[in-house]
Amino acid sequence: MAKLNKTYNILIRFAILVFTFYFLYEQLFYKHDLSSFLKNIEAVTHAKNFGILSVIVILLLPVNLLLESRKWQFLMEKLEKVSLLRAFKAVLSGISVSVFLPNRVGDYLGRVFILKKADRLQATLATILGSMAQLLTTILFGLISVVFFLNRWINPDTSLNRWTFFGILFTIFLISAILIFAFLNFSVFSVLLKKISGRVYNKISRYTEVFSWYNSRELFYVFAISILRYLVFSMQFFLLLRIFQVPIGYLHAMMIIGFIYLLMSIIPTIALSEIGVRGSVSLYVFGLFFGVVLPEALNGQIVAASSALWLLNLALPALSGLFFIFRLRFFRNHKSHEY
DSSP: OOOHHHHHHHHHHHHHHHHHHHHHHHHHHHHHHHHHHHHHHHTTTTTTTTHHHHHHHHHHHHHHHHHHHHHHHHHHHOOOOOOOOHHHHHHHHHHHHTTBBBTTHHHHHHTTOOOOOOHHHHHHHHHHHHHHHHHHHHHHHHHHHHHHHHHSSSSSHHHHHHHHHHHHHHHHHHHHHHHHHHHTTTTTHHHHHHHHHHGGGHHHHHHHHHSSSSOOHHHHHHHHHHHHHHHHHHHHHHHHHHHHTOOHHHHHHHHHHHHHHHHHHHHHBGGHEEEEEHHHHHHHHHHHHSOOOOOOHHHHHHHHHHHHIIIIIIHHHHHHGGGGGGGGOSSOOTTTTOO
């Protein structure tokens, strides 16, 4: 049985390697967004501050990944002690697996299979909590961005529009408060499941109790890390816009980026296709901001910045994660937990 498990592990690792390389190759060499990136990068390499801005963007990548690694390490402490280095490898492995699966579900699979002893379903549920914190952060900043765009959609000069404006504003505030309160008190979810599941609860209690492991203070810590991550990759996007000479200030860029990420979070997509989706969504939102049909040159600059962000935060970590794919154990030998 152990020999059979070893064979299955090797086959799955090899399949992940092939699929990841195939999808990355197809994306890098057959998608038109990258041609726009390459054309624009040649035009800006001699621009003022290109070097320093590029260095900052690249340095923010490990910061982003380390923040996510620390968040996952913290969540796993309830199940198994994980070093920050192993958590970092798990995050990279998750990105590699996620590139060819819908909505990055591979992110969970790539991470939990690096664990030695922990129950994988429990680990997956704990990992989902971290993803929920990141999604909550994206939604909250996105809702703030919606407020920014309201003036462009609703003219508050008339009484009716003014009431509509403040009604939407109050709704956004209420939704934000409810979402934050619900997340910080997510342990209540276990109690609710216990009440509504009846006899079935005994069969699922091992897994539903995961949500009761984390108190409000611990969930706030996870939420705070998620906010820091959001600020890091948003800053990367802004700096890339500046590198590709998109004429926009920091505050306006943050509002636009927040709206882009909000739309991206609700569009079902395979991670690899995001390079095209991200470019299209970015152009749409920038068009809303400028209120005109964007010049072709500006379109190319925006798409180039979006593509560069995809290359840096997804393609590069996915390739790096392949080095750790062969550390994953999809089928364990119960007599040993060693790698």
